[in-house]
Amino acid sequence: MEGWLSEMGMHENPLVPNAKLRQMYGAMAEARVLDEHVAGLQKRVKGSKGRRRLDSIRGQEACRVSTAIDLGPGDLVSDSQAGVVMDLLAGAKVNSLLKRVGELHSGKKAKGVKLDGASVRLLPWIDDAGERLRMAMGAALSFKILGRANVVVAYVRHGEVGRGVWRKVLELAGKLELPVIFVVLPAGKGDRRDGMVNLSAKTARWGVPGIPVDAGDAVALYRVAQESLGRTRGGDGPVLIECVAHRMGGSGGAASGDPLVQMREFLLGRKVCTKTWLERAGDGLRRRITAGRQ
Numbered sequence: 001m002e003g004w005l006s007e008m009g010m011h012e013n014p015l016v017p018n019a020k021l022r023q024m025y026g027a028m029a030e031a032r033v034l035d036e037h038v039a040g041l042q043k044r045v046k047g048s049k050g051r052r053r054l055d056s057i058r059g060q061e062a063c064r065v066s067t068a069i070d071l072g073p074g075d076l077v078s079d080s081q082a083g084v085v086m087d088l089l090a091g092a093k094v095n096s097l098l099k100r101v102g103e104l105h106s107g108k109k110a111k112g113v114k115l116d117g118a119s120v121r122l123l124p125w126i127d128d129a130g131e132r133l134r135m136a137m138g139a140a141l142s143f144k145i146l147g148r149a150n151v152v153v154a155y156v157r158h159g160e161v162g163r164g165v166w167r168k169v170l171e172l173a174g175k176l177e178l179p180v181i182f183v184v185l186p187a188g189k190g191d192r193r194d195g196m197v198n199l200s201a202k203t204a205r206w207g208v209p210g211i212p213v214d215a216g217d218a219v220a221l222y223r224v225a226q227e228s229l230g231r232t233r234g235g236d237g238p239v240l241i242e243c244v245a246h247r248m249g250g251s252g253g254a255a256s257g258d259p260l261v262q263m264r265e266f267l268l269g270r271k272v273c274t275k276t277w278l279e280r281a282g283d284g285l286r287r288r289i290t291a292g293r294q
Contacts, residue, residue, distance in 0.1 A: 015226075016219055018272045024218055025263050025273075027069060028061040029282035031085045032260060037289050038084065038101055054101075055081045059215070060185050062259035063243040065089065066221035067153060067183050070229065071120045078136040078154040080185055082125045086155075091119040094288045123152075129160035133169050140173070140180040140238075151232050152180045158187040158199070158242075166199065167206050170240065174207025177237035181228050182208075186215050186245035200242035208238050215243035216259040219266060 038054050057064065068077065068089050079086045084101055092100075123139060126132055136154040143150045161169075173180055184199055200210030211228070213221050221243070228239040246257060267273050 016222060018270075020222075021219070021267060021270075021272050022277075024065055024069060024222065025260075025267060025278070026281050027065045027089060028218065028260055028263060030088060030285045031057065031061045031065060033282040033285050033289070034085055034088055034097075041101065054083050057081075057083060057085050059245070059257070059259065060243075062218035062221055062263065063183060063185050063215050064155070066218045067181070067225040067241065068120070069222070070226065071151070071153065073119060074148065074150040075120050076123055076136075076139050076150070076152045077120055078123045078132050078139075078152060079125060080129070080132075080155040080157050080160065086122055089120075090122060094285065098289065129156055130165045132156075133161065133165070136180060137169065137173060137178060140178040141176065143179050144176065149233050150179065151229060152178075153183060154180060155183045155185055157185045163202075166203075170203055170206040170208045170238070173238040177235065179232045179235075180238045181225075181232055182238065182240040184240065184242045186243055198242075200240060203240050208240050210240040210242060212242045212244050215245045216257050216262045218259055218263045 035057050039056055039058075042054065064085065068086065071077070077086055077090065084092075084097055087097055087100070123132075123135055126135070133154060133156065136152050140152040143152070170182075172178075173182075198212070200212045203210035211224050213224050215221075221241070224241055228241060231237070232239060264278050267278065268275065
């Protein structure tokens with residue numbers, strides 16, 4: 001199968017090899033499967049007192065996978081929500097992960113998940129986004145002081161914090177040349193805007209380069225993430241990646257902006273894989289989830 005796929009991708013882009021493209025789509029598909037499992041669980045017990053609602057990451061798959069897939073042992077992630085998808089991307093064991101889903105949803109104090117070997121670690125999640133950013137900054141400062149080549153990737157939803165917080169955080173991160181990459185996710189329902197549309201256009205004056213990227217374009221996000229990781233690991237300081245959600249018109253409707261749909265069309269157009277391979281992506285996790293219910 002791999003040999004046949006290699007023949008299909010004879011003219012692959014060396015900057016993003018076909019094997020990496022398939023790995024990215026597989027991770028995005030698994031993220032969608034897990035998100036749908038959580039959504040289904042919450043729907044079945046909707047309105048139950050004392051249960052914590054876990055925010056959906058639907059539509060963020062490209063933003064998260066493309067920026068996290070090549071993080072390595074010792075790197076840290078500050079997530080924008082108390083979810084489980086980043087645990088999956090970090091190498092969590094599925095049984096442990098599914099148990100944590102139940103704990104978070106039931107209102108119990110969730111334990112950490114078991115990771116397969118040395119892996120990316122997640123910083124503790126707290127509700128206040130400003131405090132999460134400061135925690136991420138502290139972790140990045142410790143890396144710099146210790147001379148470690150690790151980075152912190154901090155995910156923040158657009159509108160979670162206002163202009164004043166961003167200015168203080170970015171000015172300090174830029175001044176200290178901290179090894180941190182800020183990934184601004186598309187706004188969720190109820191998130192405030194605070195006039196921070198086109199945030200990436202404002203960050204240069206605060207000492208941090210900002211790069212706007214289509215939130216549904218996994219390949220563009222991956223390339224920007226690779227350049228940012230190289231810069232930050234090399235000691236050149238922080239970067240802000242702003243994931244911009246584009247509402248596309250036409251007959252495709254809402255599906256037009258779906259990152260999995262965009263990635264499928266890209267892979268098929270480049271003959272990186274077959275429709276059958278795409279349809280089966282995520283099946284392994286789906287089977288494990290089904291087995292875990294029994």
